[in-house]
Amino acid sequence: MRRILRRKKYVYIWAKYSLEDKQDKKLRKAFKEKLDEYLKLAKEKPESIQVWFWDGAFKVATQVRHTAPHECGFSLRVIRRRAWTKKGKRKKVNGQRKRGRVNVMGALRYNDKKRVCFMIKKGNSETFHEQLKKLHEEIRQEWINLGNLPEDFREKGPKIIIILDNASYHKKKDVIEQVEKELPNIRLEFLPAYSPDYNLIELVWHSAKEYIANREFENKEELEKVVNQLLNEGELIIKWSRKLKNKGNAVNVT
Template sequence: MIGGESHSDKKRFVEFLDKSNAENFYQFLKLFYQELIAEWVAAGNEADEFAEKGAKIVIILDNASFHKKAEYLQKIAAEMPNIHLEFLPKYSPDYNLIELVWHSAKEFIANRLFKSIEELEYLLHQLLNQGELIIKWGRKLKNKGNALITV
């Protein structure tokens, strides 16, 4: 599963991947970029003006190796000029706000039995993409003695 959340409106964008690798990460960003362009057009703008006049999006990533493959970083920069990738310091999940989303989702599904992977994916889709998950934003995330209050 890969996903993110908009800081301003808390809108979530989550996809289920068969495998975490650079190609799937790139395809996820392409899909996300197409969604942004669709929203831009729905607001009455021209798609071909998005790169120049559309919102600039900063995506904060952890340091997974597939996020940093040079060939894909070059493709993202060339094909998605509105997206700027920033990387968290190494070994710092306590700074990654999406960890609160994952923690809340894991808490919700803990100790439940599912008949199939599809049933689990459906529930996660409802929680993450349909806004049914209540996220505990005030929770402290701890990692190796560090903590961050995310209010």
Template structure:
């Protein structure tokens, strides 16, 4: 019997200063799709250095990323949080709010319906906004 469970990978980053959210859907999480997301972040933020707080997912540490990170070291820095500490990761707060607003107590028959609901919510946040700025405040 073929597997019936469908899934989608969602990468995201939130600017802690202004609350702007950048997200990117992929078919799966791996080093190559993560590199693609980093490229998107670099396009969004052309002038200032980007420091990204990350969990310790295996693909965040992949050897295949080293040349890319070396080529972009002037503009991109990865900082890893302690293992098993999602409470320290600001994007986890965004995911929790997304679940509350888009999927809590909601039956979504198709994966596409879920993706559309999440994408709609995230479109609201892809400009500077107080909702995510306050939610992810690090003071």
């Protein structure tokens, strides 16, 4: 039977989980058209509009795992990945469990792929609001450093489009009202349900996971230092030309 299947060009591989049956294709199409327009404007008029991709909480471990649609994490257990080794031998990693994890919230600017990531204690609405204010202030300072007046930022500064998922704490009414009142330059654009393939920052998390795979960390502090170097100090190299997969779908992110 195997020979027959191989002759017919079948291969024996893992089945793939799919989100397609949970997605609303019309909503995805409409959002993709809106997103494409934002990205086009951001390229043509970067001084007027910026597009940032946001993810709620990136939980960091030597084991990096998604614990919820909006959360991502590294804990102190080694992540196993495929690795090159001599035929007949298998690479061994320490399977001992360790306590400790690092939580991160972050954003990625589309035009220049600038990353702004914050180490946090916990992902919730209060933390989300605080980190959003920090991102807003960083963009404001960047604008002022170009020779603009601080008092002009509200009216003349760039519009900041934040692409993010539907985590409950992203959509709390009081948080949205605070953002509209305190950070008028920011506009939140929520992804359609089950559409992580439209969020470019997922590729950052994926690349970070690959970097720390098969590595062991002694403690949380060592892990946090490496994560910070990867995400905020430019040590993480990302292949932006690769496709960002969504449990069966794939969208080119460049």
